[in-house]
Amino acid sequence: MSSGTPEIPDNHHHWEQLAAFHGTGDDDFYDLSEIISGGTRMGAAERAAVDRAMGGENLSGLSGQRVAHLQCHLALDAITMARAGAEVTGIDFSSTALRRAEELARACGVHLHTVEADSRNLPESLNNRFNLVYASIGVIYWIDDLAAFMAGVERILAPGGRFVLVDLHPMLTMIGSLDPLVLDFPYGGNKQFVYSGTGTYANRDADVTWTVASYPHSVAEIVMAVLGASMQLSFLDETCATTTSTGSVATKESDGVYRIRLGRGSAQDPDVLAEPIPLLLTVIATANGEASPTPA
Numbered sequence: 044m045s046s047g048t049p050e051i052p053d054n055h056h057h058w059e060q061l062a063a064f065h066g067t068g069d070d071d072f073y074d075l076s077e078i079i080s081g082g083t084r085m086g087a088a089e090r091a092a093v094d095r096a097m098g099g100e101n102l103s104g105l106s107g108q109r110v111a112h113l114q115c116h117l118a119l120d121a122i123t124m125a126r127a128g129a130e131v132t133g134i135d136f137s138s139t140a141l142r143r144a145e146e147l148a149r150a151c152g153v154h155l156h157t158v159e160a161d162s163r164n165l166p167e168s169l170n171n172r173f174n175l176v177y178a179s180i181g182v183i184y185w186i187d188d189l190a191a192f193m194a195g196v197e198r199i200l201a202p203g204g205r206f207v208l209v210d211l212h213p214m215l216t217m218i219g220s221l222d223p224l225v226l227d228f229p230y231g232g233n234k235q236f237v238y239s240g241t242g243t244y245a246n247r248d249a250d251v252t253w254t255v256a257s258y259p260h261s262v263a264e265i266v267m268a269v270l271g272a273s274m275q276l277s278f279l280d281e282t283c284a285t286t287t288s289t290g291s292v293a294t295k296e297s298d299g300v301y302r303i304r305l306g307r308g309s310a311q312d313p314d315v316l317a318e319p320i321p322l323l324l325t326v327i328a329t330a331n332g333e334a335s336p337t338p339a
């Protein structure tokens with residue numbers, strides 16, 4: 044950074060860079076060969092949320108449904124949902140991400156529609172189209188205008204359609220480091236937070252440098268934005284354990300699940316560990332109106 048001249052954050056450029064890099068090499072997060080060979084990276088919380096919202100088990104409720112995967116990046120979960128029988132549209136503001144997503148979908152033998160759009164300003168052509176709008180892990184803290192985001196979700200849902208958001212819990216996004224414990228991101232308040240760095244959450248050594256802006260939103264602010272967009276809140280959950288690393292500082296414990304424990308546990312009994320903190324937030328909401336018996 045040059046002296047006295049702060050760099051201007053450019054989130055779009057950042058995501059174009061990351062979309063070009065992810066899944067291309069030494070990347071412990073985006074294992075595309077696993078997806079191409081029929082595997083999935085969709086976490087247990089995300090699958091449970093979709094089952095809760097759409098009915099059925101193991102994504103069976105998606106069969107024949109129109110799904111929008113908002114801020115889809117390389118569309119890994121979109122491909123899993125297409126394999127479950129959904130007609131899926133991946134939406135992202137990164138054209139590179141969408142091109143890579145289309146290539147991946149072709150390699151997987153599934154069809155994926157794509158729409159290049161800012162999720163704060165979704166195109167009118169998508170209005171009332173989807174039975175499910177799905178967004179997961181690393182979505183909401185890129186958004187400065189939550190009201191516009193939620194209004195767009197509500198607008199592109201068909202009457203009675205469901206919104207599923209499974210995202211990093213705002214408590215988790217506060218953590219800069221665990222040892223020493225540094226909380227360097229606000230819990231909420233939507234104030235712009237500009238920071239610079241190198242690498243990506245998928246590969247810390249990646250040859251990319253960036254300056255980005257992100258926006259803290261508390262659980263209350265997220266819920267109020269859902270309600271402000273005239274959606275009904277159907278389900279809210281905060282979980283202290285995830286099956287995916289979330290690219291964060293969480294530790295994979297002996298049961299194969301990631302947690303962050305803060306505190307001392309029991310001095311008397313070393314088997315009594317410190318309590319884990321919330322890592323994921325799940326929100327399910329319903330658009331107003333009668334659901335149609337078959338996909339619109």
Ligand SMILES: C[S@@+](CC[C@H](N)C(=O)[O-])C[C@H]1O[C@@H](n2cnc3c(N)ncnc32)[C@H](O)[C@@H]1O
Nearest residue numbers: 058114116135136137160161162179180181185
């Ligand atoms: C952390 S990634 C999502 C990762 C995804 N859950 C996955 O499993 O790969 C965030 C995505 O949000 C997209 N994005 C960020 N801000 C956006 C905006 N305002 N409108 C549309 N897409 C946006 C980025 O291009 C990126 O693909």
